[in-house]
Amino acid sequence: MTAGSPAAGDDEEEGGIRSALGGLTTRGRSFLAAGVAAALCAVVLGQSDLxxxxxxxxxxPLLCVAVLHRTRHRxxxxxxxxxxxxxxxxxARVHLRLDNVSRLPTGLLMLQDHVPYVLGPRPRFVLDRVEPGGRREVSYRxxxxLRGRYPLGPLQLRLNDPFGMCELTRSFSAADTLTVIPRTEPLPPVSLPGDAAGYGDGRQRTLALAGDDDVIPRTYRHGDDLRRVHWRSTARYGELMVRREEQPQRPRCTVLLDTRRAAYRGAGPDSAFEWAVSGAASAVVHLLERGFSVQLLTDTGTSLPGAGDGPAGSPQESxxxxxxxxxxxxxxDGTGLSRACDVLRGGGEGLLVAFLGDMDEEQTAVAARIRRRSGSAIAFVLDSRVWTADGTADGTADETARVRLRALREAGWTAVPxxxxxxxxGLWREAGRERAHPAPAGTAGPSGRWS
Incomplete structure (x- = not known):
């Protein structure tokens, strides 16, 4: 939850009394004009009553301007x-609070918050008189x-005096940001290479010591095995020291997201690109929960924040x-996957999960090289031609997609359309079955119309 601090005194002066006079309503201007005219006539005619x-x-109206101008800043x-x-x-819900910190009651108030149109209509609230020291709270949803970061604010307050003579506007500088992240789906547990403890025996471990001279001891804790006491360190430090346990090494995974504009068609929340982004998000969350150290990589070679970047490096923070x-x-605006291939050069035994869009023969060859630089690789391949309005592709496009998928499988990818x-x-579960029992290239899979 984020909070906007009270903005009393944050706004800039808008020309002082001159701007306040600009807030006179039609009624206030009429009263002022009538008063000036009556005073002139009284002087000419010598009528003191007039x-x-x-x-x-x-x-x-001038008195209303002065009072309202002072109230605005309180x-x-x-x-x-x-x-x-x-x-x-x-x-998400936005809560607005208004405090009258002056000794005078306010008149009619209109509260308005500025929000981007994509979040809905601009919220407006009409508040009755607020007593001195009073508070009003309202909320909206x-x-x-669509994903993105959306600014909320500034909060704008319009004040009216009880006689309707003047109307002034005040803007508060405090603002907030709403972050709309991709949708994620819980994925079923399947056998993955290098999986963490509890899902297989492939978790690597490293010893905290290589020999008696390389030992890194720690202070003895209640319950430690006395057979792990390191007597040389105990004598050196004057307190009981033990050898560290074997330190588990987190399995690594790289999630590759193809963001090339040329690889996708269409736009909107149901487009192929949004499906790929949502899929990458789901894979990242799932793998972090299973103990993987996850790196997110795009086709541009840009590595987005990953495990260990948070203050404590917890899976939730990552x-x-x-x-x-x-x-x-x-x-x-890139045209290929070569930059991502360069980043993955010399990649080791880690798992690679890719979400790929349309690829020609050249990019399929690049994907094959990427596969040779990873321990095990799973690809979810989107053919944007079948994501169009009618959801169909001609025979030539279908054959091209089959050839592309077959080439990925022959290169060692577990490729799922x-x-x-x-x-x-369902696709994640199918990828697990494909890894265990690879399907012959060119056979149809349950998840797509081509394979």
């Missing part, structure tokens, strides 16, 4: 956003089907960093 009436008519506003990060299609980065990822409306959990 002069008093004219002065009253002229002074009343009203504090704040905003609370909960939550500050929501998945696409989910709602925002929702977006997932939050990557999801925040995915919230604002957009199409790249992803069609419109395909559920990633």
């Amino acid at each position: 002069l008093r009436v004219g002065l009253l008519l002229a002074v009343l 009203v504090a506003g704040s905003r609370r956003l909960f939550p500050s990060r929501v998945p696409a299609g989910s709602e 925002v929702r977006s089907d 997932a939050g960093l990557i999801l925040d980065a995915l919230a604002v990822v957009h199409h790249s 992803a069609g419109p409306g395909a559920a990633l959990p």
Whole structure:
């Protein structure tokens, strides 16, 4: 939850009394004009009673301007956003609070918050008189089907005096940002290479010592095995020291997201590109939960924040960093995957999970080289031709897609086609079966119309 601090005194002066006079309503201007005219007539005609009436008519709107101008700077506003990060299609609630910190009551107030049009209509609230020291709270909801970071604010307050003579506007400088992250889906547990403890025996371990001279001891803790006491260090430090346990090494995984503009067709929350972004987010969250150290890589060779970048390096913090980065990822102008291939040069035994768009023969060859630089590789391949409005592709396009998929499988990829409306959990489970029992190239799979 993020909070906007009260903004009393934050706004800039808008020309002092001159701007306040500019806030006179039609009624206030009419009263002022009538008062001045009556006063002039009274002077010309020598009517003292008419002069008093004219002065009253002229002074009343000016008095309202002075009082309202002073009151404007004695009203504090704040905003609370909960939550500050929501998945696409989910709602967040914004709470607004207004405090009258002056000794005078306010008149009629209109509260308005500025929000991007994609989050919904601009919220407006009409508040009745607020007593001295009083408080009013209102709230509204925002929702977006599109990823991104959206600013909320500034909060704007419009004040009216009880006689309707003057109307002044005040803007508060405090603002918040709503982060709309991609939708994620829980993925089923499948056998993965290098999986963490509890899902297989492939977890690597490294010893904290290589020999008696390389030992890194620690202080004895209640319950430690006495057979691990390091007597030389105990004598050196004057307290009981033990050898460190074997340190588990986290399995590594790289999630490759193809963001090339030429690789996708269409736009909107149901487009192929948004499916790929959502799939990458789901894979990242799932793998972090299973103990992997995850790196997110795009076709441009840019590595987005990964595990260990948070203050404590916890899976939740790492997932939050990557999801925040995915919230604002957009199409790249690149034409190939060669930069990502260069970054993965000399890549080792880590797992590679890729979400790929349309690829020609050259890019398929690059993907084959990428496969040779990873321990094990899974690719979810999107053919944007079947993601068009009619969801169909001609025979030539289907044959091209089959050839591309066959080439990826022959290069060692576990390649799974992803069609419109395909559920990633089902594709993930299918990829696990494909790894265990590779299907002959050219056979149809349950998840797509081509394979």
